Structures are given as structure tokens and as C-alpha cells.
Amino acid sequence: MTTSPSPGALATRGPHAFGRALRALFARPGSAIGTSLVAGFLLLAAVGPLIAPYGANEQVFAEARQPPSLARPFGTDHLGRDVFSRVLLGARDIVSVAGLGSLVAVVLGAAAGLLTSYLGGLVEELTFRFFDALLAMPALLLALLLLGMLGPSRANVLIVLTLAYVPIVARVVRSVVLDVKSKDYVAAARMQGEPLPAVLLRDVLPAVLPALAVEAALRFSYAIFLVASLGFLGAGVQPPSPDWGLMIREARTFASLTPWALAAPAVAISVLVVAVNLMAEGLARALQVTRGVR
């Protein structure tokens, strides 16, 4: 039942594949910094609630509008909430929503891309026409429409991310599958009488994995961007949640009084997105995935 592995399979399989990928990620300063920062943010998201000195909505009116100090590293906002704690707790929000959303989109998109493009014919044509129609709507427009009509909630933000990104992931996967489909080792596997799911999972999927890993990192970065934008526009997670975009929206009104309440979440979003981008770039380089024009 063994078939000759594709070049992609060589890069992603084997006992030391994970270690090799990690070493490649840390080989260049840019992607090393990016990957470390992303790991740092993930850690903060995990332990944030344990180390945050105050609750997200704990108000101390007597200490409202305090500039940053030792006791209040990022100061307090107009309601006397601790900005440092809110940024920390918001990290979990954005990482989990954007992470989960892009994960679901990558899994579903990969499944749709693999299956339909392998089957080809009418199924593929119809699926991708539908995806084209979804992509004909700019992502933020689609997101705002859906959230406006369904009502803003975390679950609906997840639905939005999935709908916006499944077509993009599916397209990326399809481009690789179309390339691999005609290769001898896939034809050989089929002629050996392997059932379709086995061919897809064992022979086609490994070739797709490098491009998929890079796409997943990119989706994560766009998802953070989108979730934060929705928060800023007031269409995503609702107050008083410590969502970074929402924090910026609320702090804007008091920008001259509490500039630190505006700066802290803005810097946090920027650093996180840049870090994820650097990591994605490093991943693409390490796995030798070139991204064409989408």
C-alpha cells in the first residue's frame, strides 16, 4: 500500500519534521521574532485571567483616568477600569475568537477544496461558483451584513469568519490538488484500488499541507484584523467585553483625557498582527510555499 511520496510529503512528514520546521522558523530574525511574539500572546491568552490584577469590568471610580504608573501599568480608563487587566483579558478573547474562526475555516475549506476538486465535474463547478459569489462581497461588508441582521455575538462572529474564509482556503487547496491530481503517484494509488477517502487523505492531503499551514497563519492574521475592525465599528462583541477593537472605540471619545486607554489596545493589536504576519512569512519560506495572486 505504499506509494511514492510527493515532494510536499517529504517536507512535512518524517520523524523530525516538526523540529525541522521549527528550526527553519527560527533561522531568520524576522520570523523568529514573530513566532516568539505569537507564542507570547498565546501564553498571555492562556494565563491572562490568572495574572490580571483587576477584573475586566472592575470599576474603581476614585481612580478613574489615572496615567500609567507602577500600580497601574497602562493606567485606568474613564470608568476607572484597569487598562492593563483589560488588555490582558482581551488577549484571550481575540486569540480564541480569531483562532477558532480561522481553524474552522481552514478545516472546512480544506475538506471542501479537497473533495470537490478531486471529484471535479458539476460538484466542483457549483461549489466554486458559490464561493465566487461569497468572495464577490468584500469581507467586512459580508461581516457587517451578517452581524447586523443576526445580531452581534461571539457565535455569529465565528460564523462570519467561517463564511468569509472557507472560500479562500478552498481555492488555495484546489490549486494544489489540481496540480497533484495528474501526478503518477496519485494515479497509481487509484489504480491499486485504494478507496477515494484513502487516496485523498494519504496521497493528496500531504501535498496540500505546506500551503495549508501558511494559509492558516495568514487567515489567523486577517481574522484578528477583521474581529478588531468589527469591534471598532461596534458590530462585533458588545460592551463591556474587553475586546481590543471595542476598547479603542470606547477610548476614542476620551482620547485627550486618557490617551493611554487608546494606545494600549492599539499597540497590542498592531504587535499581534505584525507578529502573525512575520510568522506566516517565515512559514512560507520554511515550507517553500509561494503564494500566487488570489
Place this chain on the structure above:
Amino acid sequence: MTRFLARRLGYLLVTLLVTSLLIFLITQLLPGDVARVILGREASEPALQALRERLGLTRPAPVQYLTWLVAFLRGDWGTSFATEQAIRPLVLERLGNSLMLAGLTLAIAVPLAIALGVAAALRAGRWPDAVISVASLAVVGLPEFVTGLVLIEVFAFRLRWLPANASIAPEAGFLEALPMLILPALTATLVLLAYIARLTRASVLEELGRAYVRTAVLKGLPPRVVLVRHVLRNALLPTVTVVAISVGWLISGLIVVENVFNYPGLGRLLTFAIDRRDVPLLQAISLVAVLAFALANLVADVLYAVLNPRIRLG
């Protein structure tokens, strides 16, 4: 060329049709009872029923969709719930404003991005390339509402060069509006700049490695001529496509930018319509935005085919 055009147009129409169906599904079917979404939880049953009648929600869904689409195509876009105004003049006026901002943005972003991309490619691997690459990666990561707020802080509040608010008057001409347009346009530019510059760099680098470039250099053509007449002609082909794709980003970006600067464009109108649950207004804005995006893609496809005979004939 005619066949190519016909095929692209047909494709465009099918996509638009499916997208319009999607917009209809999201705005009119998905919420269950649209009347309740619009009027809220406390609305009385007679009021709900009256609104359902007015919106035609009592009819079967396919009939609703067709009436809605046909009415839109005939120019009857309905009345806004929130403002009681006719929707078409309102949306078209805001569309004009958004196009003005988008045009200025593209006019700044595209030449600048190409210049940066070419400069980086010509010095590939040396410090200018590294600076441009790292800077563009960083800029890509900054959401528009962050860069916009930084620009406002620096140029409007600290230096006092430009206004922070871009709520231009409806009768203002381009020149009058220009000072107010600069900061929003710069904010939107930053998002596009990095993306176009990175792709330009990649395609220039690819062309520089080709044999015909070596031939041109070896036969003694001045570097400038090689670059302009040979390399750029081929390298900028993908850029055409990229600019069209970035129109999609530009639309998303403008929604945010217009809200940051309170600019009276389609994006600001969209968030207004969402806040007020103004379904007919939402539908009209979505259709117009999708149409604009589709047309941009069509123009890019045609331009690409005009510039590249291989596509047109293949």
C-alpha cells in the same frame, strides 16, 4: 477579444446574480422575522403586520426576491426607514463621495507602491530592500483605525496641518474637499501600499532573472531602457490584477476609514444603516458595493487581456 469579453461579462452576470441572492438571503430570510429585527422586541403585532405588508414579507420568498431584484434594476430602490428619504439619491451621492476618496487613494497608492516595489527589487538583498520589506510587513499589520488615529493625532492635533474630521459638505467640489480628503486617503493608502509593493517586487525580481533581460543588458542597452522597456512591461502585468483585487480591500478599508474620519461615504452610510436596522438601505448599499467591486475586477481582466495577448488568444 469579443469572445473573451462576452465570456467575462456572462461570468460577471452569473456571479452578481448569485451574490444578489446571497444578499437577499442574509437580509430578508436569515433573520426569521425581519419586521421584528427592524422594530425590536417590544413591537406590537399590528405594527409588525403593517411592516410585513409594506416590505412584502407575506409573499413567498422567491416572489420576494424577484420583485426586489427587478425593482432594483429598474431604479426603484425604495425608501429608507431611518430617514424616510428615497434611497437612490442618498446612496448615489454617498457613492460619489466614496469614489472620490477611493480614486485619490489609488492615485497615491499605486504609483508609490510600484516605485517602492521596483526600488526594492533593484536593490534586492541590500539594506533598502530590507527596509522596504520590513516596513511593508509592519504596515500591513496596522488596522486602519489605528493608523487613522495616529495620523489624526500627528497631523491634526499636534501639527494642526489638516482637519481631523472629514465630514465634507454635500455641495463641496473636489478642490474644496481635498484638505479633508488627505488624511483618510493616506490611511487607506497605507493598507494597499504594502500589498502592491510586495507583489511588484516579486514580479520585477522574477523578470530580472530571465534570459531576455540578460540579452538586453549584454547588447549594451542602458539599464534605464532595459528596466522601462523590457522588465516593467512584463513585471507590471500581475500588478494590474493585484490593483483590482485590492479594490476589494479598499472597500473594506474605506468602511473603517470613513467611520474613523466621519466621512460621508457609502461605508459610513452602511454602519448607519446597520445601527438603525434599515434593511432596504442595507440592501441597496450592499448591491452597489458588490457591483463596484465586480466592475473593478472586470476592468482589470480586460486590461490584463489587452496587455497580454497570451490570455486573450488562449
